[in-house]
Amino acid sequence: MADPNVQKTSSGASVVRLQQYYQGIPIFQMALTVHFSDRKQLRSATGDNVSIGDGFNVIPSFGVKEAILEVCNYLNANQGLSDAGDQVDGWGQPVKVTPIDVSCYKPKILAVFPMPSRPTVLDKGLFEDYIPANLVIFHQGPQSRLRWHFVITLPNNWGQYVFIVGADADSSGEILYAQEVSVHVAAQGNVFEFNGGHDRDMVPFPRPVEDYPPILTPEEQSDFGDFPDWVDKDQAIGNSTVATLGDSPTTLTGEDIGGLLTFNPDDSTGDD
Numbered sequence: 001m002a003d004p005n006v007q008k009t010s011s012g013a014s015v016v017r018l019q020q021y022y023q024g025i026p027i028f029q030m031a032l033t034v035h036f037s038d039r040k041q042l043r044s045a046t047g048d049n050v051s052i053g054d055g056f057n058v059i060p061s062f063g064v065k066e067a068i069l070e071v072c073n074y075l076n077a078n079q080g081l082s083d084a085g086d087q088v089d090g091w092g093q094p095v096k097v098t099p100i101d102v103s104c105y106k107p108k109i110l111a112v113f114p115m116p117s118r119p120t121v122l123d124k125g126l127f128e129d130y131i132p133a134n135l136v137i138f139h140q141g142p143q144s145r146l147r148w149h150f151v152i153t154l155p156n157n158w159g160q161y162v163f164i165v166g167a168d169a170d171s172s173g174e175i176l177y178a179q180e181v182s183v184h185v186a187a188q189g190n191v192f193e194f195n196g197g198h199d200r201d202m203v204p205f206p207r208p209v210e211d212y213p214p215i216l217t218p219e220e221q222s223d224f225g226d227f228p229d230w231v232d233k234d235q236a237i238g239n240s241t242v243a244t245l246g247d248s249p250t251t252l253t254g255e256d257i258g259g260l261l262t263f264n265p266d267d268s269t270g271d272d
C-alpha cells in the first residue's frame with residue numbers, strides 16, 4: 001500500500017513510500033522507498049519485503065488487554081528500561097531515571113476500529129498518554145508471527161517506546177521487541193522570533209524556561225529542565241511535531257556543529 005503523500009524534489013523527481021500488508025495487517029518494518037525521475041521513470045527501489053505462506057492465521061489467540069499487562073510486567077522488571085549514564089539534557093543537567101511502577105494499571109479499552117489489524121485505543125491510566133495498539137505481522141526468519149504492537153509513553157514523558165507482544169498460540173504474551181522511539185538531540189535555529197521588523201536570532205531548542213510566560217509554579221519550573229531535547233537526528237522532527245513548509249511533506253535539515261544540530265538557512269529572508 002502506497003503512502004498518498006508523494007515527496008517531490010526541486011528537480012521534479014518523486015519518491016513513493018510503500019508499506020507491506022498481508023490481509024489488511026501491516027508487516028512490521030517491511031517497507032519500500034521507490035524513486036522516480038522527473039519523467040516518471042522508475043530509478044530505484046530500496047527496502048525490505050517478505051513472503052507470507054498460505055494459511056497464515058490472522059486471528060489472535062492472546063487479547064490486547066492481556067498483552068498490555070505483559071508490557072507492564074516488563075516495565076516493572078526493567079526499572080527505567082535503560083541507565084541514563086552520563087547523559088545530560090538541553091540545559092546541561094544530568095538526565096534522571098525515574099523508577100517505573102505500573103503494577104496497578106488496569107487496562108480499559110476506549111475504542112476499537114473494525115479493521116483486520118484491529119486498531120485499539122487503551123486508557124492511559126498511569127501512563128502519560130492514551131495507548132494505541134494494533135496487530136502486526138512480525139517476521140523472525142524463517143517464520144512470521146502475529147503480534148500486538150503498542151506505543152507506550154512513560155509517566156512524566158520520560159520516554160516513548162514501541163512494544164511488540166506475541167498474539168498467537170505459540171508465543172502468547174512474549175515480549176519480542178522493546179525500542180525507544182523518543183529522541184534526545186540538542187539543537188538551535190536561526191529564526192525570526194517576531195513577525196517582521198527584526199533580523200533572525202539564533203535561539204536554543206528548547207528555549208530556556210525564563211523565556212516562557214510566568215504560568216508555571218516554582219515546582220514545575222524546577223522540573224522543566226528534566227524533559228528531553230526536541231529534535232530527531234538532523235531534521236526538524238521532534239517527539240510531537242514535524243515542521244514543514246505549507247502542504248509539503250518535506251522538513252528542514254540542519255548541520256551538526258560541535259555536537260549541536262544547527263538550523264541556519266543560507267537565505268536570510270527565505271521561507272525556511
